[in-house]
Amino acid sequence: MRRDELLDAAEDLLCDQGSTSLTLSAVADRAGVSKGGLLYHFGTKEALIKAMVERLIDDFDNLMAAQHDDTYTERYIGATLAALRSGRLRRWAVVTGASGNLYLLAPLREAMTRWHREELDEEPDRLASQIVRLACEGLWDVASHDPELNTESDLQALDARLRALAKPPA
Structure with missing residues:
Protein backbone atom coordinates (compact mmCIF):
# COMPACT_ATOMS: atom_id res chain seq x y z
CA MET A 1 0.00 0.00 0.00
CA ARG A 2 1.24 3.45 -0.82
CA ARG A 3 2.11 6.03 1.79
CA ASP A 4 -0.60 8.46 0.61
CA GLU A 5 -3.27 5.78 0.99
CA LEU A 6 -2.20 5.27 4.60
CA LEU A 7 -2.35 9.02 5.20
CA ASP A 8 -5.80 9.12 3.57
CA ALA A 9 -6.97 6.34 5.88
CA ALA A 10 -5.65 8.23 8.92
CA GLU A 11 -7.36 11.47 7.83
CA ASP A 12 -10.62 9.64 7.14
CA LEU A 13 -10.47 8.06 10.57
CA LEU A 14 -9.91 11.47 12.16
CA CYS A 15 -12.82 12.98 10.21
CA ASP A 16 -15.18 10.15 11.09
CA GLN A 17 -14.24 9.41 14.70
CA GLY A 18 -12.08 12.24 16.08
CA SER A 19 -8.57 12.42 17.43
CA THR A 20 -9.03 9.92 20.26
CA SER A 21 -9.59 7.22 17.64
CA LEU A 22 -6.23 7.80 15.97
CA THR A 23 -4.21 4.74 16.87
CA LEU A 24 -1.83 2.84 14.64
CA SER A 25 -4.03 -0.25 14.88
CA ALA A 26 -7.14 1.71 13.89
CA VAL A 27 -5.35 3.31 10.93
CA ALA A 28 -4.06 -0.08 9.78
CA ASP A 29 -7.58 -1.52 10.04
CA ARG A 30 -9.05 1.44 8.12
CA ALA A 31 -6.41 1.07 5.41
CA GLY A 32 -6.84 -2.70 5.21
CA VAL A 33 -3.20 -3.46 5.99
CA SER A 34 -1.39 -5.16 8.81
CA LYS A 35 -0.04 -3.04 11.61
CA GLY A 36 3.42 -4.09 10.44
CA GLY A 37 2.64 -2.72 6.99
CA LEU A 38 1.75 0.61 8.53
CA LEU A 39 4.82 0.56 10.80
CA TYR A 40 7.02 0.09 7.72
CA HIS A 41 6.03 3.62 6.62
CA PHE A 42 5.31 5.24 10.00
CA GLY A 43 7.09 3.86 13.03
CA THR A 44 5.07 5.91 15.51
CA LYS A 45 1.79 7.77 15.77
CA GLU A 46 3.82 11.00 15.92
CA ALA A 47 5.53 10.13 12.62
CA LEU A 48 2.10 9.55 11.07
CA ILE A 49 0.76 12.91 12.31
Whole structure:
Protein backbone atom coordinates (compact mmCIF):
# COMPACT_ATOMS: atom_id res chain seq x y z
CA MET A 1 0.00 0.00 0.00
CA ARG A 2 1.24 3.45 -0.82
CA ARG A 3 2.11 6.03 1.79
CA ASP A 4 -0.60 8.46 0.61
CA GLU A 5 -3.27 5.78 0.99
CA LEU A 6 -2.20 5.27 4.60
CA LEU A 7 -2.35 9.02 5.20
CA ASP A 8 -5.80 9.12 3.57
CA ALA A 9 -6.97 6.34 5.88
CA ALA A 10 -5.65 8.23 8.92
CA GLU A 11 -7.36 11.47 7.83
CA ASP A 12 -10.62 9.64 7.14
CA LEU A 13 -10.47 8.06 10.57
CA LEU A 14 -9.91 11.47 12.16
CA CYS A 15 -12.82 12.98 10.21
CA ASP A 16 -15.18 10.15 11.09
CA GLN A 17 -14.24 9.41 14.70
CA GLY A 18 -12.08 12.24 16.08
CA SER A 19 -8.57 12.42 17.43
CA THR A 20 -9.03 9.92 20.26
CA SER A 21 -9.59 7.22 17.64
CA LEU A 22 -6.23 7.80 15.97
CA THR A 23 -4.21 4.74 16.87
CA LEU A 24 -1.83 2.84 14.64
CA SER A 25 -4.03 -0.25 14.88
CA ALA A 26 -7.14 1.71 13.89
CA VAL A 27 -5.35 3.31 10.93
CA ALA A 28 -4.06 -0.08 9.78
CA ASP A 29 -7.58 -1.52 10.04
CA ARG A 30 -9.05 1.44 8.12
CA ALA A 31 -6.41 1.07 5.41
CA GLY A 32 -6.84 -2.70 5.21
CA VAL A 33 -3.20 -3.46 5.99
CA SER A 34 -1.39 -5.16 8.81
CA LYS A 35 -0.04 -3.04 11.61
CA GLY A 36 3.42 -4.09 10.44
CA GLY A 37 2.64 -2.72 6.99
CA LEU A 38 1.75 0.61 8.53
CA LEU A 39 4.82 0.56 10.80
CA TYR A 40 7.02 0.09 7.72
CA HIS A 41 6.03 3.62 6.62
CA PHE A 42 5.31 5.24 10.00
CA GLY A 43 7.09 3.86 13.03
CA THR A 44 5.07 5.91 15.51
CA LYS A 45 1.79 7.77 15.77
CA GLU A 46 3.82 11.00 15.92
CA ALA A 47 5.53 10.13 12.62
CA LEU A 48 2.10 9.55 11.07
CA ILE A 49 0.76 12.91 12.31
CA LYS A 50 3.94 14.71 11.20
CA ALA A 51 3.56 13.20 7.73
CA MET A 52 -0.08 14.34 7.57
CA VAL A 53 0.95 17.89 8.53
CA GLU A 54 3.77 17.91 5.98
CA ARG A 55 1.40 16.66 3.28
CA LEU A 56 -1.05 19.49 4.05
CA ILE A 57 1.75 22.02 3.65
CA ASP A 58 2.90 20.47 0.38
CA ASP A 59 -0.68 20.41 -0.84
CA PHE A 60 -1.13 24.15 -0.29
CA ASP A 61 2.30 24.92 -1.76
CA ASN A 62 1.23 23.00 -4.87
CA LEU A 63 -2.04 24.94 -5.03
CA MET A 64 -0.01 28.16 -4.80
CA ALA A 65 2.31 27.04 -7.58
CA ALA A 66 -0.67 26.25 -9.81
CA GLN A 67 -1.92 29.84 -9.64
CA HIS A 68 -0.92 32.20 -12.43
CA ASP A 69 -1.83 35.57 -10.93
CA ASP A 70 0.46 38.60 -10.87
CA THR A 71 1.01 38.95 -7.13
CA TYR A 72 1.67 36.51 -4.34
CA THR A 73 -1.47 37.66 -2.53
CA GLU A 74 -3.62 37.00 -5.61
CA ARG A 75 -2.08 33.52 -5.87
CA TYR A 76 -2.81 33.06 -2.14
CA ILE A 77 -6.47 33.97 -2.73
CA GLY A 78 -6.68 31.55 -5.66
CA ALA A 79 -5.05 28.72 -3.72
CA THR A 80 -7.30 29.31 -0.70
CA LEU A 81 -10.44 29.21 -2.82
CA ALA A 82 -9.20 26.13 -4.68
CA ALA A 83 -8.72 24.43 -1.32
CA LEU A 84 -12.21 25.51 -0.22
CA ARG A 85 -13.82 24.22 -3.42
CA SER A 86 -12.03 20.88 -3.23
CA GLY A 87 -12.98 20.18 0.38
CA ARG A 88 -9.32 19.94 1.39
CA LEU A 89 -9.81 22.27 4.31
CA ARG A 90 -11.61 19.60 6.29
CA ARG A 91 -8.27 17.82 6.44
CA TRP A 92 -6.59 20.89 7.96
CA ALA A 93 -8.98 21.00 10.88
CA VAL A 94 -8.78 17.33 11.74
CA VAL A 95 -5.05 16.94 11.27
CA THR A 96 -4.07 20.01 13.24
CA GLY A 97 -6.62 19.10 15.88
CA ALA A 98 -5.07 15.64 16.22
CA SER A 99 -1.73 17.03 17.20
CA GLY A 100 -1.49 18.31 20.72
CA ASN A 101 2.26 18.32 20.33
CA LEU A 102 3.87 21.65 19.37
CA TYR A 103 6.83 19.80 17.83
CA LEU A 104 4.50 18.11 15.34
CA LEU A 105 2.91 21.42 14.36
CA ALA A 106 6.26 23.23 13.99
CA PRO A 107 6.36 22.67 10.20
CA LEU A 108 2.88 24.19 9.93
CA ARG A 109 3.88 27.23 11.99
CA GLU A 110 6.92 27.67 9.72
CA ALA A 111 4.76 27.38 6.59
CA MET A 112 2.23 29.88 7.93
CA THR A 113 5.06 32.32 8.64
CA ARG A 114 6.35 31.85 5.09
CA TRP A 115 2.91 32.19 3.48
CA HIS A 116 2.15 35.38 5.39
CA ARG A 117 5.55 37.03 4.89
CA GLU A 118 6.34 35.88 1.35
CA GLU A 119 6.73 38.79 -1.06
CA LEU A 120 4.77 41.06 1.26
CA ASP A 121 7.14 43.97 0.66
CA GLU A 122 6.74 43.56 -3.11
CA GLU A 123 2.94 43.88 -2.99
CA PRO A 124 1.38 47.09 -4.38
CA ASP A 125 -0.31 47.72 -1.02
CA ARG A 126 1.46 45.85 1.78
CA LEU A 127 -1.22 46.46 4.42
CA ALA A 128 -4.10 45.52 2.13
CA SER A 129 -2.25 42.33 1.15
CA GLN A 130 -1.74 41.43 4.78
CA ILE A 131 -5.43 42.01 5.53
CA VAL A 132 -6.48 39.88 2.54
CA ARG A 133 -4.18 37.02 3.57
CA LEU A 134 -5.63 37.13 7.08
CA ALA A 135 -9.15 37.15 5.64
CA CYS A 136 -8.22 33.99 3.70
CA GLU A 137 -7.21 32.42 7.02
CA GLY A 138 -10.63 33.30 8.38
CA LEU A 139 -12.27 31.64 5.37
CA TRP A 140 -10.17 28.54 6.00
CA ASP A 141 -11.11 28.39 9.65
CA VAL A 142 -14.84 28.87 9.14
CA ALA A 143 -15.00 26.53 6.12
CA SER A 144 -13.14 23.80 7.99
CA HIS A 145 -15.94 23.78 10.56
CA ASP A 146 -18.86 24.60 8.24
CA PRO A 147 -17.98 23.47 4.71
CA GLU A 148 -21.52 24.12 3.45
CA LEU A 149 -21.56 27.77 4.51
CA ASN A 150 -20.58 29.28 1.15
CA THR A 151 -22.16 28.45 -2.19
CA GLU A 152 -20.16 28.65 -5.41
CA SER A 153 -21.75 32.03 -6.00
CA ASP A 154 -20.57 33.17 -2.56
CA LEU A 155 -17.04 31.97 -3.32
CA GLN A 156 -16.98 33.84 -6.62
CA ALA A 157 -18.12 37.03 -4.87
CA LEU A 158 -15.52 36.56 -2.11
CA ASP A 159 -12.83 35.95 -4.74
CA ALA A 160 -13.71 39.17 -6.57
CA ARG A 161 -13.88 41.24 -3.37
CA LEU A 162 -10.63 39.89 -1.94
CA ARG A 163 -8.83 40.58 -5.23
CA ALA A 164 -10.25 44.10 -5.30
CA LEU A 165 -9.11 44.70 -1.72
CA ALA A 166 -5.59 43.55 -2.60
CA LYS A 167 -5.29 46.26 -5.29
CA PRO A 168 -3.77 49.59 -4.32
CA PRO A 169 -6.15 52.51 -3.99
CA ALA A 170 -6.49 54.61 -7.14
